[in-house]
Amino acid sequence: MSEGKSAADELQQHLQRLSNAFALRLQEELPALGQDAERLLHAAEQHEQLQHLQSLRDQLHKLAGAAGTFGFSSLGQRARELEQEADQWLQTLQQEQQSLQDFIGNLQQLATQQYQAESTQAPATQAAKAPRPSSNARRIYILEDQLAIGENMRLTLNNFGYQAEHFTRIVDLDAALQQQLPDALIVDVNLPDEELTGLAYAASLQQRLDEPLPLLVITTQNDFATHLEAVRVGAMGFFTKPVDIPQLENRLERCFSQQQGEPYRVLIIDDDRELASRFSLILRGANMLVEMLHEPADIFECMRDFNPEVVLLDVSMPDCTGPELAQIIRMNDEWLRVPIIYLSAETDIGRQMNALIKAGDDFVTKPISDNALVAAVFSRAQRARLLSNALSRDSLTGLLKHADIKEQAAVELERAQRSGKPASVAMLDIDFFKKVNDSYGHAAGDNVIRALANLLRQRLRRIDSLGRYGGEEFLVVLPDCPADQAKRILDEIRQRFAELNFIASGSEFSVTLSAGIASTADAPTSSGDFLEKADRALYAAKHGGRNQVR
Structure with missing residues (x-):
């Protein structure tokens, strides 16, 4: 209880510091808002009025979304009301001058008033956490x-x-x-x-x-x-x-x-750093891995390196809007499965629908409660992972399919060459598998394949990648693992597999496997060369008598 309480206290302290930082930010932003209102008041030309109004509308839009999140509820509400007024003025500049002056006066009053946070609620994220077992035993x-x-x-x-x-x-x-x-x-x-x-x-x-x-x-x-x-x-x-x-x-x-499973990976893209930091703290408190991106131009590198399962994306950003960035993400086929959730103070249904039609999967209006944020992200991430697994995994074994495990081998080889750390790949093949199918039937053969897949899952690390390379052939990718260590691990699996007893048609039988290993110490020139070296080692194990690791 004491550890949980201290963690909650620490999270609350982080959130309070962010609220304090936002309050300091208001001391600069609100007077700046008043100065922009003065410029609007003295703008002589209609195009100048439009420019100043657009700038004010964008500032009010961000303020409306951020203020409520940090506990400044009345400020957020007032900013939203003024944002809606600014929208009306942008749509038509046919209003009477006196009404415009009243609007400017309200902005100036907002800039001079002192606001205090009405309440800064502690994030109630505990109930939204995914349950986690205490043991790996099955x-x-x-x-x-x-x-x-x-x-x-x-x-x-x-x-x-x-x-x-x-x-x-x-x-x-x-x-x-x-x-x-x-x-x-x-x-x-x-x-x-x-x-x-x-x-x-x-x-x-x-x-x-x-x-x-x-x-x-x-x-x-x-x-x-x-x-x-x-x-x-x-x-x-x-x-x-x-x-x-x-x-x-x-x-x-x-x-x-x-x-x-591993924690869900969430990418937050928002030019408002304090607000993004708050969302990040809330989601990390719910056992998610979070990265923040403030410069849209860095999207390609971030998507490749972090590989997010959900993208939280602000709609209104300078230079590149949220829907524009969402369309850039959707142009890459590798990221089609990643759900995009818009986070915005935008309440106009037409604009929300327009953003979703261009690219996107959901729209969450700021301010949003901590529980609602966690629930929205968790449900989308869970569904995305289930769908991704269904599309990329073999139906019999639950392991990665041929193309996906080959891609993983290429990724790990590139990472090993970049970092200088060792990596290994292993090809495994069930010995005399055709005899199993001929003697006991294909259902028994499927059980043997499933048993090996399950044994590999249980004996290897979470960072390792497993795939069904062919009928009875498997590919294992072992990052940060030299060849001698890989051989010890695979030899233990070989021995354990040979000890399994299978029953089919009233008969009991056992099966063995052979494996070939290649490592980055073999200086592969490409991922294809990497796999070819492992395949040659497997061939040597087969012709050396089977039931061995080379």
Whole structure:
């Protein structure tokens, strides 16, 4: 509790310093606003009036968005009202001179008054944080009253590298839950010998827990009512019998990656540095990685290096507007998946729609509460990551597809050459895989591929990249890893894979793998050369007797 409280206090102190800095900024900006009002008053030509009005409107627009965020609510409201008046004057300069003088007088009054922040609320970001598990262990409990089905599921999931336990009765599952909570729960809907259905039991269990468990449902009932009941108890997956266990395991892995994934990356583009800093603090407090960009011309380098999952973009910026910058981002196919959220004090629906039509995905009006900001960014980032994974990952293994893992190898080679740090790539191939398919069927072959994919995920680091390069061939990219270290890691994986026992058609069998490694110490001239060296090492391992790493 003390650590959480101190972190909250520190965040609050940061926010207060930003509010204080904004208050100091007002001491310069408000008098400057009054001076601009004087220039408008003495402008003789209509084009001069238009120039001064446009400048005033832009200043009021920024003030309306920023003031409320920093706690100066009445100032923000007044600035918004005057901004709307300025818009009216820009649309038509046919008003009476006395009305214009009244407007100027109001601006001058605003410049001379003293404003205090009505309230600076502490950011209530705790509730918006994504839940994070305390352990990387993946223990799965299965509630299935049919012994053969439950045991087959348990054995297959164990082959995939999980610690699965099967229970045929609720009372036995309850006893296990008292001892240790699993990382996920698989429940059969139909339990004819129990008083409760599987879904009713899951609902009561989730209510008893401090945090709900990831829940997958298996059933013979593929109707809307059962789907709806499953959603209402918090199910994250729905599978009809006979269950496709590799697909079920793929959904399990997706649940875990949502829980244990890297923090979402957010890029804030705003020429108002204090406001961008405040948004950055709020989002970092919600466990997101944030970069700020104040110069639109730096967009290409920033997008390439930071690779954001969400872009928060101010609409009104000097020299380059938000919609213009959004269109520049959308011209690059690599960034089409990145959602763009406009942040602006703009309240005119027509202008909002015009900005979204040009490029953009959402529009958030400033001032915005801390919780609303976190929720808007989190929901967009979560959806973007799920979509990106679905498009770039192999459906059987959940690993990167051929083109994406090759691209990752190129990125790491370029980074290693630039930094001077070592990097390695490894090609892995399952030995005599055709015999597995011929002897036990393609379903068994798929299980072997999934088991190796899962073993690689569990044994390698988060910074490593894994991909399915071909049918039974895998590519592993290991940044900051010399060849000897890569060989030790891959050899451990080779030994562990050979120890797995697979069951198919009543028979038990095991499989081995071979691997070839190349490193930047081999001085590859290109990413293609890098992969070719690893492929030659794999070829040597195959012809050297298989079940080895070269």
